[in-house]
Amino acid sequence: MAKATWRIAPQGDSCLMVEFGQKIDRETNLRARALAQYLVDHPLSGVVDVVPAFTSVAVHYRPEAFAEPAGTALPYERLAAHVEQVLQAGVERQAPEPRHVEIPVCYGGEFGPDLEEVARARKLAPDEVVAIHSQSPHIVYMLGFAPGFPYIAGLDERLAMPRRATPRLKIPLGTIAIAGGQSVVYTLETPGGWNLIGRTPLRVFTPETDPPCLLRPGDAVHFVPITLAQYKAQCDAGQDAAAERA
Amino acid sequence: MSVEVIRPGLLTTVQDLGRFGYQRFGVVAGGVMDNWAQRLANAAVGNDEREATLEITMQGPVLRFGEPALVAVCGADLAPRIGSVPFPQGRPVLVRAGAVLEFRAGEQGCRAYLAIRGGFRVPVVMGSRSTYIRAALGGLEGRALKKGDRLPVDAYAPGWYPELDRALDEAKTPFAAPRWSVGFTAVPASARRVRVVAGPQWDLFSQETRELFLGTEFGISVNSDRMGYRLTGAMLKLRRPAEMISEAVTFGTVQVPPDGNPIILMADRQTTGGYPKIAQVAAVDLPRLAQARPLERFAFELVTLAEAQQAYLARERELAKIRESIDFQRRQ
Numbered sequence: 001m002a003k004a005t006w007r008i009a010p011q012g013d014s015c016l017m018v019e020f021g022q023k024i025d026r027e028t029n030l031r032a033r034a035l036a037q038y039l040v041d042h043p044l045s046g047v048v049d050v051v052p053a054f055t056s057v058a059v060h061y062r063p064e065a066f067a068e069p070a071g072t073a074l075p076y077e078r079l080a081a082h083v084e085q086v087l088q089a090g091v092e093r094q095a096p097e098p099r100h101v102e103i104p105v106c107y108g109g110e111f112g113p114d115l116e117e118v119a120r121a122r123k124l125a126p127d128e129v130v131a132i133h134s135q136s137p138h139i140v141y142m143l144g145f146a147p148g149f150p151y152i153a154g155l156d157e158r159l160a161m162p163r164r165a166t167p168r169l170k171i172p173l174g175t176i177a178i179a180g181g182q183s184v185v186y187t188l189e190t191p192g193g194w195n196l197i198g199r200t201p202l203r204v205f206t207p208e209t210d211p212p213c214l215l216r217p218g219d220a221v222h223f224v225p226i227t228l229a230q231y232k233a234q235c236d237a238g239q240d241a242a243a244e245r246a
Numbered sequence: 247m248s249v250e251v252i253r254p255g256l257l258t259t260v261q262d263l264g265r266f267g268y269q270r271f272g273v274v275a276g277g278v279m280d281n282w283a284q285r286l287a288n289a290a291v292g293n294d295e296r297e298a299t300l301e302i303t304m305q306g307p308v309l310r311f312g313e314p315a316l317v318a319v320c321g322a323d324l325a326p327r328i329g330s331v332p333f334p335q336g337r338p339v340l341v342r343a344g345a346v347l348e349f350r351a352g353e354q355g356c357r358a359y360l361a362i363r364g365g366f367r368v369p370v371v372m373g374s375r376s377t378y379i380r381a382a383l384g385g386l387e388g389r390a391l392k393k394g395d396r397l398p399v400d401a402y403a404p405g406w407y408p409e410l411d412r413a414l415d416e417a418k419t420p421f422a423a424p425r426w427s428v429g430f431t432a433v434p435a436s437a438r439r440v441r442v443v444a445g446p447q448w449d450l451f452s453q454e455t456r457e458l459f460l461g462t463e464f465g466i467s468v469n470s471d472r473m474g475y476r477l478t479g480a481m482l483k484l485r486r487p488a489e490m491i492s493e494a495v496t497f498g499t500v501q502v503p504p505d506g507n508p509i510i511l512m513a514d515r516q517t518t519g520g521y522p523k524i525a526q527v528a529a530v531d532l533p534r535l536a537q538a539r540p541l542e543r544f545a546f547e548l549v550t551l552a553e554a555q556q557a558y559l560a561r562e563r564e565l566a567k568i569r570e571s572i573d574f575q576r577r578q
Binding site for chain 1 (some may be wrong): 372443492552559561
């Protein structure tokens with residue numbers, strides 16, 4: 001393994017960025033997640049948010065919390081020195097064990113209108129697309145774009161697809177979509193250019209729970225094919241559970 | 247006890263300083279657009295700065311106070327009045343039970359903040375009362391106010407500002423207010439420069455493009471909202487197309503999508519983004535932008551990180567002084 005390096009830089013006066021590399025891969029993402037986890041587990045007063053992404057971690061802070069009375073060092077410099085010290089101690093190598101999360105998916109049909117097109121483009125049968133997608137080892141690299149919206153790496157190369165030329169205006173909640181080397185689950189009804197292959201009956205963003213989402217960075221995700229009848233049964237069960245909570 | 251919404255105004259939402267601690271789950275931080283005016287309003291009624299206020303956009307609501315209430319309005323001047331009497335801004339105002347406060351469409355600024363002593367007591371969602379309409383989170387049922395809403399507030403307890411309690415008993419007016427003011431316009435209208443520090447991708451832009459960025463007077467497109475301001479005035483081109491890996495963005499990030507028209511990310515920005523970031527607005531100048539109306543023009547001015555952080559700290563000291571002076575006044 002190459003010697004671990006990082007780059008600390010400001011993003012304006014209230015955010016510090018740590019960058020671990022310029023390429024999206026498991027190792028780089030793992031380091032970003034490990035640092036973010038450490039900073040969440042060892043909170044600093046004045047740090048308001050820690051946001052891991054594919055290859056970086058953002059530390060959002062209130063500058064006044066890092067101001068020196070004498071005022072020689074900038075708040076940014078004091079926070080950067082702390083983060084540097086944490087990294088020197090090697091926390092970026094202490095990746096936690098992943099949680100395993102199963103996501104039932106009803107593939108194709110009205111839920112996955114692009115499944116057949118993906119199959120044609122990749123010279124596969126639709127069933128093969130489902131088999132490959134549901135048997136690949138997926139891992140959540142980051143959440144972003146919308147509340148609880150996961151970017152899930154580990155898409156088999158046989159399913160590599162570009163984004164659609166024209167984005168759809170409205171993608172329903174729970175839709176599973178693929179593009180590039182990744183899968184996503186739509187957690188908010190939004191426009192999007194990914195290829196829609198199925199839908200889960202699970203609620204992926206749940207503001208009433210803490211944390212407010214089913215998936216977290218680092219989770220190992222297993223997509224499990226279900227039938228339309230199973231999809232409907234699980235939707236009903238979900239609504240009953242929600243009604244009970246309310 | 248509640249405040250009744252007789253007319254909602256153009257876009258009136260409950261906002262506090264934002265929903266922090268959840269951005270790593272993709273949850274938008276949101277919160278007030280102008281945290282200077284909002285904190286002044288909270289300070290004027292002796293609130294902790296984290297209490298929830300109303301953010302009133304461009305055209306104001308009509309609100310009825312069923313019980314006495316201590317309120318303050320700061321930020322944009324939307325010509326508030328109670329009956330035929332102009333409502334004094336930038337100071338604590340004790341209104342009588344049954345008072346109807348009416349805002350209009352003002353000339354100055356874009357967003358007014360109404361603070362009430364004790365804050366608006368809508369439910370806390372993920373540590374914040376801020377309304378995020380797109381995901382229907384927080385605030386009053388996750389949406390803008392509408393006619394007939396009742397905003398929960400604590401009953402007014404006299405004693406924080408005894409002189410106002412006495413004055414309201416004696417006054418014939420529908421409210422009592424001191425003569426002093428904390429100043430309610432966030433920014434003088436003449437100030438038209440917005441300070442920025444270089445963004446993470448500053449070096450990806452050519453010298454020529456950077457000069458264009460700093461030398462252009464940009465206009466705020468009508469297609470702008472709490473999520474972002476789209477700017478028109480100059481097309482900023484990259485030296486070569488950049489393959490950007492999505493990473494965190496923040497309030498005031500100036501990003502450049504492929505069409506070259508920059509976008510400033512505002513309060514309801516997404517947590518992460520994948521466009522090159524040419525600059526970052528200094529936090530002290532975000533209130534100035536928050537008060538700019540669509541089609542207003544301004545130019546960017548490049549400062550160092552040290553200048554931006556020193557200006558930020560100076561602004562915090564100024565607020566602390568204002569709080570002290572309010573405390574001094576009310577104890578007289």
